[in-house]
Amino acid sequence: MKAIVFTEYGSPDVLHIEERPTPTPKDNEILIRVCAAAVNYGDTAGRNFGAITPRTFNMPGFLWLPARLSFGWSKPRRAIQILGNEFSGVVEAVGKEVTLFKVGDPVFGYRGPNFGAYAEYLCMRENDTVALKPANMSYEEAATVPYGSLMALGLLKLGQIQRGQQVLVNGASGGMGSYVVQLAKHYGAEVTGVCGTPRLDFVKALGADHVIDYTQEDFTHNGKTYDLIFDILGRSSFAHSKKSLTATGRVLYASFKTRQLLQMLWTWITRRSQRVICAMTSAKRDTLIEAQRLVEAGTLKTIVDRCYPMAQAADAHCYVEDGHKQGHVVITMG
Ligand SMILES: NC(=O)c1ccc[n+]([C@@H]2O[C@H](COP(=O)([O-])OP(=O)(O)OC[C@H]3O[C@@H](n4cnc5c(N)ncnc54)[C@H](OP(=O)(O)O)[C@@H]3O)[C@@H](O)[C@H]2O)c1
Incomplete structure (x- = not known):
């Protein structure tokens, strides 16, 4: 071959x-x-x-x-x-x-x-x-x-998303983020997607309610708060993101370094209401079948x-x- x-x-x-x-x-x-x-x-x-x-x-x-x-x-x-x-x-x-x-x-x-x-x-x-x-x-x-939907389905479950919540996806135009945006909408959240200038329309077309161009605006400075910040590349710092979280908000890092692991431990030990979650997921056949059904139902495109x-x-x-x-x-x- x-x-x-x-x-x-x-x-x-x-x-x-x-x-x-x-x-x-x-x-x-x-x-x-x-x-x-x-x-x-x-x-x-x-x-x-x-x-x-x-x-x-x-x-x-x-x-x-x-x-x-x-x-x-x-x-x-x-x-x-x-x-x-x-x-x-x-x-x-x-x-x-x-x-x-x-x-x-x-x-x-x-x-x-x-x-x-x-x-x-x-x-x-x-x-x-x-x-x-x-x-x-x-x-x-x-x-x-497969890749984006499997990762998004697995990781969003750990984010405990609820209807009506404000969710920000940092890295919304990527292989994973493009499915996180669509699934967060499906779960009833109001979604803000962060990406680079050329892909703003792509993220809007996926259904994001709001888009932020990371080359023009730092979302941690816009005064808005989110229940879940889903950070795909782990580029945001928790110290800066804290003020963009609601009182019980969570930052979920799909990519993380030792520092963020320690922050997760610290927010759990000190029982902080704002939490860091460093999350890994694995691919499962059942999850792929779930993705197949979501595509056929018109939920994922x-x-x-x-x-x-x-x-x-x-x-x-x-x-x-x-x-x-x-x-x-x-x-x-x-
Ligand atoms: N936790 C897990 O189980 C798991 C599983 C698989 C992968 N991962 C991790 O996921 C990451 C790859 O994700 P992916 O496949 O979605 O990558 P990708 O397709 O390369 O997408 C990267 C995204 O990040 C955005 N981005 C780039 N620089 C940025 C910045 N400075 N600020 C904000 N956003 C920025 C990109 O925006 P533009 O392209 O619009 O510029 C794009 O939306 C890897 O780090 C990998 O280790 C984790």
Whole structure:
């Protein structure tokens, strides 16, 4: 099969097409012919992992070493040389124990840190994070749903959102934030999305009630208060955000450093009414099925900005990293 491969860390130019063996499904696995895979944060960060230091790593510094070792110290390990963590495709073959899928089923799924979706074929266990593709979405659209919706559904549960609350999403235009905005609206909140200038219209189109351009305005200075500040990159400081929280408000960090972990501990120990939550979530098949239903009910949508063929994967990564995208970017296979 053809795969988009990177054998060294670096700029988008390290992505190139190679022939790799087509995987063979085990008894409990399905072989999927990949139609489309999205370009998201995990792909660009993974490709560039060689340049990420403990300081620039988006999680506590002590997790950098295990992460770097698992990616590969000086170059990516062979097992992760094919990036792509969310995809859509068609079931091409099934192992003899598979009961949940049949040949020809349209599916979408999430590979997480195993990557492997930038290829013409991949195998998943039938009870991995893979489900029937939403019927009302194209393959290109469906490939952009799993990562963001899984993370948003998992993390928003920890945020204990309630109808009528004021929610601010810092990083509303990204892979995760675009689903946090839509779900927070679905749960009945009034939503403010914070993003960069080119993506203000995208965030409005997702349903945000208000948008703030972080290059023009610091939301901690506008005098408004929120019940939940959902900070995706962990860029806001709790010391500054406190005055933007209601008396019982919470800041939920999806990316956090040791300092924010200590703040979480401190706000719990001292029983402060304003809380810090440093939250992690994992991908589950049931949550993906929930996302599929939300898409089919019209609650979740996606906006695909551009699609690139496999041969232009480097251009797709450049487009994302240069900050031009106004929606999701997809690579189509085959
Ligand atoms: N906790 C968990 O379980 C979990 C799971 C997966 C991922 N993560 C974390 O989530 C992060 C990636 O999220 P993502 O996929 O949504 O990333 P993404 O697609 O790259 O989006 C990043 C968002 O942050 C915004 N942004 C950039 N600079 C900003 C600033 N200075 N102030 C405010 N917003 C800013 C971007 O806005 P513009 O693009 O409009 O400029 C964009 O909306 C990573 O740090 C990863 O570690 C956490």
